[in-house]
Amino acid sequence: MQRRQFLxxxxxxxxxxxxxxxxxRAIRLSAQExxxxxxxxxxxxxxxxxxxxxxxxxIFPSDDSGPGARExxxxxxxxxxxxxxxxxxxxxxxxxxxxxxxxPELGYQGKANPQEIYRRALKDLKGFDKLSPVEQDAKLTQxxxxxxxxxxxxxxxxxxxxxxxxGGNVDMVGWQLIGFPGPRMSNYDDxxxxxxxxxxPKPINLRQSTGSEPLPIEDEK
Amino acid sequence: MxxxxxxxxxxxxxxxxxxxxxxxxxxxxxxxxxxxxxxxxRKTEDYASGMDELDYAVxxxxxxxxxxxxxTLRHSVKxxxxxxxxxxxxxxxxxxxxAGEHWNGVVPRFQPDLFELRSQMLAKYGADRLPQDHxxxxxxxxxxxxxxxxxxxxxxxxxxxxxxxxxxxQMDGGNVFEGSRSAEYPNPPLKIPYFSALFxxxxxxxxxxxxxxxxxTLSRAYVNPDGVARGACSFCGFCERFGxxxxxxxxxxxxxxxxxxxxxxxxxxxxxxxxxxxxDSSQKDGRARGVSYIDSTGEEIFQPADxxxxxxxxxxxxxxxxxxxxxxxxxxxxxKGTLGSNLTHQILWPGVTAFFEKPLNRFMGSGSxxxxxxxxxxxxxxxxxLPFLRGGTLSAMSFGHRPIANFGGVPRSIQSYWxxxxxxxxxxxxxxxxxxxFAGEHLPYKTNCMDLDATYKDRFGDxxxxxxxxxxxxxxxxxxxxxxxxxxxxxxxxxxxVHASPPLRTYDATQYQSTHxxxxxxxxxxxxxxxxxxxxxxxxxxxxFVVGASSFPQNAxxxxxxxxxxxxxxxxxxxxxxxxxxxxxxx
Numbered sequence: 071m072q073r074r075q076f077l078x079x080x081x082x083x084x085x086x087x088x089x090x091x092x093x094x095r096a097i098r099l100s101a102q103e104x105x106x107x108x109x110x111x112x113x114x115x116x117x118x119x120x121x122x123x124x125x126x127x128x129i130f131p132s133d134d135s136g137p138g139a140r141e142x143x144x145x146x147x148x149x150x151x152x153x154x155x156x157x158x159x160x161x162x163x164x165x166x167x168x169x170x171x172x173x174p175e176l177g178y179q180g181k182a183n184p185q186e187i188y189r190r191a192l193k194d195l196k197g198f199d200k201l202s203p204v205e206q207d208a209k210l211t212q213x214x215x216x217x218x219x220x221x222x223x224x225x226x227x228x229x230x231x232x233x234x235x236x237g238g239n240v241d242m243v244g245w246q247l248i249g250f251p252g253p254r255m256s257n258y259d260d261x262x263x264x265x266x267x268x269x270x271p272k273p274i275n276l277r278q279s280t281g282s283e284p285l286p287i288e289d290e291k
Numbered sequence: 292m293x294x295x296x297x298x299x300x301x302x303x304x305x306x307x308x309x310x311x312x313x314x315x316x317x318x319x320x321x322x323x324x325x326x327x328x329x330x331x332x333r334k335t336e337d338y339a340s341g342m343d344e345l346d347y348a349v350x351x352x353x354x355x356x357x358x359x360x361x362x363t364l365r366h367s368v369k370x371x372x373x374x375x376x377x378x379x380x381x382x383x384x385x386x387x388x389x390a391g392e393h394w395n396g397v398v399p400r401f402q403p404d405l406f407e408l409r410s411q412m413l414a415k416y417g418a419d420r421l422p423q424d425h426x427x428x429x430x431x432x433x434x435x436x437x438x439x440x441x442x443x444x445x446x447x448x449x450x451x452x453x454x455x456x457x458x459x460x461q462m463d464g465g466n467v468f469e470g471s472r473s474a475e476y477p478n479p480p481l482k483i484p485y486f487s488a489l490f491x492x493x494x495x496x497x498x499x500x501x502x503x504x505x506x507x508t509l510s511r512a513y514v515n516p517d518g519v520a521r522g523a524c525s526f527c528g529f530c531e532r533f534g535x536x537x538x539x540x541x542x543x544x545x546x547x548x549x550x551x552x553x554x555x556x557x558x559x560x561x562x563x564x565x566x567x568x569x570x571d572s573s574q575k576d577g578r579a580r581g582v583s584y585i586d587s588t589g590e591e592i593f594q595p596a597d598x599x600x601x602x603x604x605x606x607x608x609x610x611x612x613x614x615x616x617x618x619x620x621x622x623x624x625x626x627k628g629t630l631g632s633n634l635t636h637q638i639l640w641p642g643v644t645a646f647f648e649k650p651l652n653r654f655m656g657s658g659s660x661x662x663x664x665x666x667x668x669x670x671x672x673x674x675x676x677l678p679f680l681r682g683g684t685l686s687a688m689s690f691g692h693r694p695i696a697n698f699g700g701v702p703r704s705i706q707s708y709w710x711x712x713x714x715x716x717x718x719x720x721x722x723x724x725x726x727x728x729f730a731g732e733h734l735p736y737k738t739n740c741m742d743l744d745a746t747y748k749d750r751f752g753d754x755x756x757x758x759x760x761x762x763x764x765x766x767x768x769x770x771x772x773x774x775x776x777x778x779x780x781x782x783x784x785x786x787x788x789v790h791a792s793p794p795l796r797t798y799d800a801t802q803y804q805s806t807h808x809x810x811x812x813x814x815x816x817x818x819x820x821x822x823x824x825x826x827x828x829x830x831x832x833x834x835x836f837v838v839g840a841s842s843f844p845q846n847a848x849x850x851x852x853x854x855x856x857x858x859x860x861x862x863x864x865x866x867x868x869x870x871x872x873x874x875x876x877x878x
Contacts, residue, residue, distance in 0.1 A: 163375070165374070175799040228695050232695065257654075258523070276343055280342070
């Protein structure tokens with residue numbers, strides 16, 4: 071059996087944010103502290119996680135327009151999705167024969183599941199996390215048309231804007247970036263007001279909004 | 292196979308039509324009614340913590356599990372069909388309530404002429420002007436005959452809207468092109484959000500007749516004729532692909548289930564996967580003896596019944612009839628047979644994306660809140676110089692923008708779709724974009740149909756249903772026309788930039804369109820071209836009824852659920868008032 075892998079992040083490298091441990095308890099790191107945190111990984115090896123994190127950071131960079139994939143914990147989100155039913159294709163039709171020589175309008179016809187697509191692509195991207203941002207962008211541009219890139223792009227946006235209970239959008243940084251207030255129980259008094267003005271209630275997550283502890287699909291047994 | 296005790300009525304499928312039939316038959320008679328639903332149980336409380344975009348809208352918690360069963364698709368009989376391996380252009384539901392749990396609740400009626408499409412189009416335009424290979428049909432029933440049932444469906448749901456035509460009198464502010472209604476909507480329209488209000492003003496300025504979308508989501512607290520009470524919508528913005536946490540959106544579980552649960556003669560068995568309608572081979576006239584299914588433990592069960600009602604989704608109704616060998620399968624090459632013909636899918640892909648200067652606060656909304664125009668619908672406008680027939684609606688709905696689905700759109704000046712430049716623009720425009728959507732009629736063609744696939748199997752080894760489906764020039768030209776009109780509207784709304792959707796080419800199963808797939812077991816006035824009569828009774832098997840949008844010979848521009856309920860009500864009345872006294876053909 072494979073040894074449990076951890077993603078070791080230094081506080082400085084992630085810019086000082088909340089990260090989530092395996093049991094979904096949040097650990098807050100401050101950039102000033104000279105500390106690191108070990109996050110248990112469910113699917114990735116540490117080397118894979120570092121490459122995936124670096125690639126997601128080029129898709130949704132941390133820059134002067136605000137925090138990005140790094141601060142939102144996108145790689146942790148992706149790791150959990152890959153380990154869960156989605157990564158293993160548990161709800162996709164996977165009976166053969168696999169006939170991939172058909173128009174793209176009929177959708178993905180391949181046999182490989184997201185776990186396999188990621189694993190293969192990350193192997194090809196060995197050393198990616200050590201490249202400079204310019205070199206990284208050039209490398210990603212080369213693979214822009216690949217199924218892996220499409221998945222990574224989609225998963226990065228999901229990890230930026232999902233409810234934090236899935237491991238991404240840590241501290242609701244993604245929602246704050248775009249002014250999305252999260253799952254508010256009622257907008258009844260505001261729906262026909264604020265015409266032309268930005269109405270930006272303070273974001274709340276699903277737990278805060280409902281007072282419940284929903285179990286995400288990826289954590290279901 | 293285990294044989295269970297006999298029941299009076301067995302209903303296959305626990306969605307809108309199945310539970311409506313169960314409620315009507317079980318509450319108005321003492322018949323013993325059993326509903327077989329292959330998904331799990333659902334109730335309003337399940338949705339209390341369901342406002343999770345990732346789980347529900349992206350991972351599709353409420354949809355059918357495609358690892359168990361899907362359908363195959365090919366564009367024409369010349370092509371090879373392959374399975375639709377992941378959800379795409381339509382989203383069939385599963386579990387009690389079916390797709391009626393995760394819908395948006397948009398409840399227009401169909402245009403009156405749709406029910407007599409073939410004869411009206413022939414009379415007005417002549418055979419030469421109709422598209423080659425069309426399979427338009429009359430339904431064997433008129434809007435006028437269906438109107439009382441539409442009214443009952445509106446009362447059941449508590450539809451919120453503004454009438455445009457009451458007993459022939461046109462009413463300002465409603466849809467002035469609609470068929471005559473016997474009464475105003477049970478509830479006033481939902482509030483109009485900003486983006487939709489901009490569309491309303493723009494449409495008026497261009498001479499159109501905008502009206503608030505009719506909604507099965509309540510604008511105020513309401514008690515329906517069955518005594519079922521529901522509260523008003525809070526505009527949380529989590530409707531489509533979600534169950535309503537407060538029960539404001541009418542769903543089978545909050546509208547029909549409360550009545551069903553009061554009646555001991557009705558029971559719902561979940562986890563029951565029906566595989567066959569079992570015919571009685573000993574009788575010449577052809578009757579169903581019951582249905583066979585696999586229960587949640589994997590045991591094969593035979594449920595005998597006097598009356599069998601197939602009330603599952605369009606594709607499942609058709610597949611069950613094909614697997615059971617009931618009726619003559621349609622052959623697109625010879626044109627012979629009826630079962631599986633008239634496959635249509637509402638055109639809901641064309642539209643325009645508009646970019647604005649001001650923020651729109653689009654996180655607030657409701658699945659059926661918005662403004663619509665019907666000036667370009669059906670045959671209400673002049674087609675003399677147009678290269679297509681029929682039409683559709685344009686609308687600015689305010690469903691509630693959720694971020695995973697809606698982040699990323701940027702003006703054309705931004706070439707990239709990842710990286711810093713894209714990110715900055717996408718953040719800036721996130722709450723300043725809106726979509727004007729087109730919903731168009733899809734005519735039936737001799738080439739679009741369903742049959743059984745020869746290669747791919749479901750979890751029990753039964754063949755998958757195979758769809759043969761593609762767009763024709765009539766839809767392509769209609770879409771092009773609609774997108775041009777949508778572009779004008781967006782500019783009139785003050786949009787700084789407008790992106791038109793790409794032209795319709797081949798049918799694309801990867802982009803969500805709507806779950807309004809129809810046909811396969813169509814109704815009509817003759818068994819020569821239809822599978823069921825206009826009471827939804829099977830022509831060859833009088834104790835078998837096939838209820839749902841599988842019975843619609845053509846696709847309206849309007850969403851189908853209200854019409855599904857109306858024709859089901861009519862079938863239920865006919866069964867109770869006539870069939871039970873004399874179990875014979877009703878037409």
